[in-house]
Amino acid sequence: MAFPGSPMRVPHSAVTSPSSLTSPISLSRVVVRRMVQRLNRRSSCAASLKMNPKETKLWGGRFEDSVSDAVERFTESISFDKTLYKHDIMGSRAHAEMLQHQGLISEEDRDAILKGLDEIQKQIESGEFIWRVDREDVHMNIEAALTDLVGEPAKKLHTARSRNDQVCTDLRLWSRDAIDSIVSHIKHLQVALVKLALENESLIVPGYTHLQRAQPVLLPHLLLAYVEQLERDAGRLLDCRSRLNFSPLGACALAGTGLPIDRFMTSNALGFTAPLRNSIDAVSDRDFVMEFLSANAILASHLSRLGEEWVLWASEEFGFIIPSDRVSTGSSIMPQKKNPDPMELVRGKSARVIGDLVTLLVLCKGLPQAYNRDLQEDKEPLFDSVKTITGMLEVSADFADNIKFNKERIREALPAGHLDATTLADYLGMAFRTSHDVVGKCVAMCLSRNSCLEEIKLEDLKNISPIFEEDVYEFMGVENAIKNFSSYGSTGSQCVSLQLQHWVRNLHLDVV
CATH class of the missing domain: 1.20.200.10 (Fumarase/aspartase (Central domain))
Known part of the structure; x- marks a missing residue:
């Protein structure tokens, strides 16, 4: 099923079939090989550049000066977005597998990247990983650490992605897991x-x-x-x-x-x-x-x-x-x-x-x-x-x-408040506005006598309306009021019992 404003679900056959309209653009092996050669040459050239004593930003090629300390502190997000590390690594693994499958990186590069990502995740989860503010965010920290670990192959991982789509992917993966957890807590x-x-x-x-x-x-x-x-x-x-x-x-x-x-x-x-x-x-x-x-x-x-x-x-x-x-x-x-x-x-x-x-x-x-x-x-x-x-x-x-x-x-609290008044109005069977008025007079009598509706004598009720008969007492008092609720979804005993049965089944409760 498609959701409004979202892409249609794509069948597996459509995803994997080269002839499908939704499949990725197919290029010749020669074109792919040339692209990979260019990427490899760029990586080699970058490796030969002289590094500054202070670590150069991964995006810093066109910049001559480093950002100020104030800007560094103000723009960093690693203090909170490191929460996304697991999902960032998950996305990087999938991306590396895809790059190799498409011929954009070699199997050796992919394996080195995956092994390095595994090591980084272990370091993070053991508390050994050092998060650096000068590496700005979770993405750059992991990528730079991967480069420290495996060298040149790590520099190819960012091929065909940006931090823009990377962070959106991380957030969606994280939110998906968070929703599953919250729904479990709701249950x-x-x-x-x-x-x-x-x-x-x-x-x-x-x-x-x-x-x-x-x-x-x-x-x-x-x-x-x-x-x-x-x-x-x-x-x-x-x-x-x-x-x-x-x-x-x-x-x-x-x-x-x-x-x-x-x-x-x-x-x-x-x-x-x-x-x-x-x-x-x-x-x-x-x-x-x-x-x-x-x-x-x-x-x-x-x-x-x-x-x-x-x-x-x-x-x-x-x-x-x-x-x-x-x-x-x-x-x-x-x-x-x-x-x-x-x-x-x-x-x-x-x-x-x-x-x-x-x-x-x-x-x-x-x-x-x-x-x-x-x-x-x-x-x-x-x-x-x-x-x-x-x-x-x-x-x-x-x-x-x-x-x-x-x-x-x-x-002890139940008798106060004339809680059975509406049930008494239902008993009368008159036009509701008329029965509302009659019961209102009954309540006024109770207030003057400091008594409950069920304590009024039948003769006093008949003085208010001749419709009252002996069976009226079957509608007075909170227990009788509960017994007389019968509409679907009401607070009547049978209705509530059905509601309870529904939730016992729905929540898979083991009730003796």
Whole structure:
């Protein structure tokens, strides 16, 4: 299936067939050989040049002076983009394989490059690799280190690519993995909420609108509302993953290349759906980052709402939940305090995730097409958003695993607020505005007597409307109200039981 604005999926046969319209441009072996000879001559000439004592930038051929220390510090990105090292190496491996397959480098060069990349990855993961600010970013650090390790073959690796398409490739690969991780954490929280719902399947709680008591609801119904929201969050992230899963590699700086590369080969090797169709769009596009951060921001707002509800319910005024000591903190001055700090921070950290999205939107809104150095600033908000939302999901699931509902306090709270009033209006079977008025008068009577609806005597009800009969008491009280909800998706016991069964199946829970 194709996604709007994205290339069509390309069948494997179309990718590999030389006669396919989508196959790379086919050049004669003579032309390829001449291109390789020119590249080799250029590498040899470069090797014979006298090096300055201070390392020359890989792009520094036309420059006589080094950049100032202030510019070096201001423009470096290695302090944060080294996070991309694994995906940068992954892209370089695929690129080297493709260059050799197309005859642009020899098998010996490819093998030397791959061996060097393996060694660099080991050094990074063991903590032995030295990241150098004067090498600017993750790409230049790895490329320069590769040159130190294997010499001339490393200088051929950048053939037919630019840092512009390289960084876009890295970001898409990194984002793809990050989305998979976040979706896994979402499922973990959903499981924790469903387990809470199963443990409290018949518990009735006050339902609120405008933070005022409204109608009784089953606690599982309320918890499953968050599970539904989280499912949409996961869906948005997976949709984003599908749209970002196209390869920029080989788009080079912005215009592509005249060399006989095979972009479909690298795309396939990296698990992308296909190469991006337009080379300018390939290096310009940050829609996938904005969409990713937008999905994270919506997810963060849902977690913040869960945090807000649980912070309220843990307060002395509500007292509906009791967090364990494992997910609570105390006060430095008030020895009696037990605070649900993790969920307060979930509520607070949502601001960071929303702010990360706003940063990206403002960053990209005025940029002309193709790569601009402003786009270096896309990574820190992306990394921060992913780190923050992952932490929010982890601690929310941990909190859910470590709370109990104060059933006695909840039962004591249920009579207040005339939560069965709407069910009583349904009982009357009149035009709803008329029944609304009748029940309003019943509530007024209760308020004057400081009583509940179910405590009104039948004769008093008949004085308000002769329609009331003895069976009215089957509709009064929160338990009867719950029994009388029957519409699809409602809080009725049978409806909630069906919802729970759905999520037990969907989340593959093993329920005894």
